[in-house]
Amino acid sequence: MKFERLDTVDRILLTSEDSKRLDDWWLNIHEGAFNEFRPVLEEGVIIQELDPHLKFDKDFVKAHGLTTSLALLYFKQLDDVRVYYEIYRTIGENQVEHILEGTKNYVELKSDLTINKNNHIGLKIEHAVHYLDAVTSSHIALMNYMELYRDERERVSFQKLRKTKTKKTKKGKKKNTRPINMVVYNIKIPDVHITEEERQAYKKMKEAWKVRGHWRTLPSGKKTWIKPHIKGNKEKLEPNIYHF
Template identity: 80%
Template sequence: MNFERLDKVDRILLSAEDSKHLDDWWLNIHEGAFNDFRPVLEEGVILQELDPNMKYDQAFVKAQGLTPQLHLLYFKQLDDVRVYYEIYRSIGENQVEHILEGIKNYAELKSNLTINTNNRIDLKKEHAVHYLDAITSSHIALMNYMELYRDVKERVSFETVRKKVTKKTKNGKKRNTRPIKMVVYNVKIPLTPVTDEERRAYQRMKEAWTVRGHWRTLPSGKKTWVKAHVKGNKEKIEPNTYHF
């Protein structure tokens, strides 16, 4: 696994309480199929505190021996309907364990998974799809939430972080050091009822949404810059500034 990229891509911070509020918000504002996908970020890592008693049924929690912990969900959009995921969990200071990776097709609702059979939660194949769905449902909701409230700083705030990354050779020796820039988003979901105005804004957003500029890797390995753009019906986009 490419653990190094977890420290290089944009990240989103979400507490256990906000994770639960996000689920409630999504259920209250969303209508129709749950595969509506509006990715405002095409690649990043979600650092999500999870209380398994809030997320899963008690039988699953007991069977898997789940405890509150920090999960890392790396995502990268492959095309308009497929997203590549890697799921990790924190097992100590600056240490993560790879649990599974997979590609999820949101048009056909299919998933191709590879499980780390040595994972410490002893995740079985028969539970893997449920586990992936439970984790990635937050990704769908979060992308919609960040788009809808992108101009509300009390809900979606961010800062640009600059850091230096040192590459190492195969024998562990340090090689070159280069500066990188990443954006850290802090998402807050208040426990307040969804208003009719918010529902109308969400319906308008579903017809057109903005995508932040990003680098895309072509099949040849070459990287090309994709400018910020609008997807869907461009005439329906709200006349405000996109900050992501």
């Protein structure tokens, strides 16, 4: 794990209230395709509020600091079927604890993971896979939500930031300073029913998407290379457009 990268990658902010609404939205709009999603972001960290009585205030959003009662889910897309995750949780003022890390295969429905046995939430290895599934479901839902409502700023707003990171050399004398560009997304899920128009837009979004090349493990244990290809209706595939 590299704690310092949590402060350098793009962030997605989600309050506890919006987190609950996101779960409801996802259950009501998808058609069983839990494992199919196009990553809007290939790498980032989801900062999710845990305490329903706390809200992200303006100072937090502006400073992007940490408060208590937050879960942090770092993700990195390895290919179209595998995602690497690291899960953290705040345990005090500006103190972050590593809970677990692992790679999840969304086609073979397998997870390879390790946990911090001294974690403060009492998570045991026999419950780790279920915990990972519960936490990472927000990642799948968010990628779909951000893709569908990418042009609606009242739902998906963002701010581009530029800061510098200073690092000492091995001898501890000189310091190297480099600029870091990052984006902070603020996600809002309104408390409204999903319309038929939204359902049709979501269905159209899922009609075709590109799949990058990746290795697949067969039941025999042998690995085979899957070439890049298109799933769904090729004629309805939209050109590559980066919206954020």
